[in-house]
Amino acid sequence: MNSRKIKTWAWVHKWSSLVCTVFMLLLCITGLPLIFHHEIGHLLGTEVEAPKMPAGTPRVSLDRVLDIAKSKHPGRVVQFVSQPEDDDGLWFVTLTPTPQATEDFKSVAIDARTGEVLAQPKFDEGFIYVMFKLHVDLFAGLAGKLFLGFMGLLLLVAIVSGVVLYSPFMRKLDFGTVRREKRPRLKWLDLHNLLGIVTLVWLFVVGSTGMINTWADLLIKYWQHDQLSSLLAPYKNEPIVAVNERASVQRSMDAAMQKTPGMKLSFVAFPGTSFSSPHHTTFFVRGNEPFTSKLFQPVLVDAKTAEVTAVPKLPWYLTALLVSQPLHFGDYGGMPMQIIWALLDIATIIVLGSGLYLWLKRGNPVPAPPRAAAHEARVSGGTAQPEPAPAMKVQA
């Protein structure tokens, strides 16, 4: 690679990373506790769990569950009901003032066997909530998400340009060389290169899946427009089915589950909410295999008749979104994987921090002019390389 090309790539690397570094540091730091949010929830006692009961204990009707939840919050409507992946003895009912998407929601956790209200967890306060919001949207809604997504894109550019620059930097060095005995800047440069190349694929995957996740809201909107609108054409212009006109939700669920044998219910979206249509209660079921359990299958049930209207296949972009989630969260391989995620996250923090340091120290007077340093290195017989390609220094 000639020095002109190196210069260009160095410019790309410098600016793409400079712009996103502060946000990436924020994402790495807030992401660290999020890797362990279940465990932290356990410690803080905010994680709701259903008491153990023998398998096959009869369950109360879902209609009853909804009534109990509504009695806790009269005047609100049920937007979603969900079941944790690992605990079907529990229902989480989400109630809001209207079916519109909102930040104002109440949650009621109800025992699926007894109908007992186990807790009214507050998902909109506390340490994990603050970390989550800072990580996802900087408390700025969709705009915040898309902004962070753009920062993620810059990170990907920084990673690619960093890989291109790896070779001129490492040409004369063995893999993993860290020149500690020389100036600190050299040591941090070597650590930056080492940890950068070691975490390369992981960070690229976590960065790109994070970016994809910022588009979730838009992808779902597009899906409704793209696929559901034709399915729902017969119901066009009908108002949201009123609560007193709705058929039994339990009966609707039974119908949905019958259409999807071997699947498990994940969550239910009620008419008029962002995951459903005005005329349907939509049941999202997941598979039983390790891989298919990460994918959802929507089942649209007519809210008035409790008959299944359609079981539309999930489009590729939502499949991609759903697969990208575990790859971003690192929650799909047990505790050892979470620990590896945390260690790689810390390594990334070092890469970001050292990159910033290298930029801040760019103007540092060097003890010996580059030519002499090169000479010295050759004389001392080391594999050491003169400090970055001279072009880099000019640029950096």
Next chain:
Amino acid sequence: MKQHQSFRRMWGWPIALGLLTTFGLISALFSDGGLGDVLAWITLGIPVVVGAWYGWRKAPAR
């Protein structure tokens, strides 16, 4: 020949670590507490160990 050797010297480790990471990220997707998870811990753990080893050690081993 020389070109070939220098390519391997520069990119051998990065490519090996990248492939291990890729394998680990995918294998755990198709496993639920089984062999795939264990393979993922090993293959994703190796880059972490390599980074820590070279990053931490005091004097270069030569």
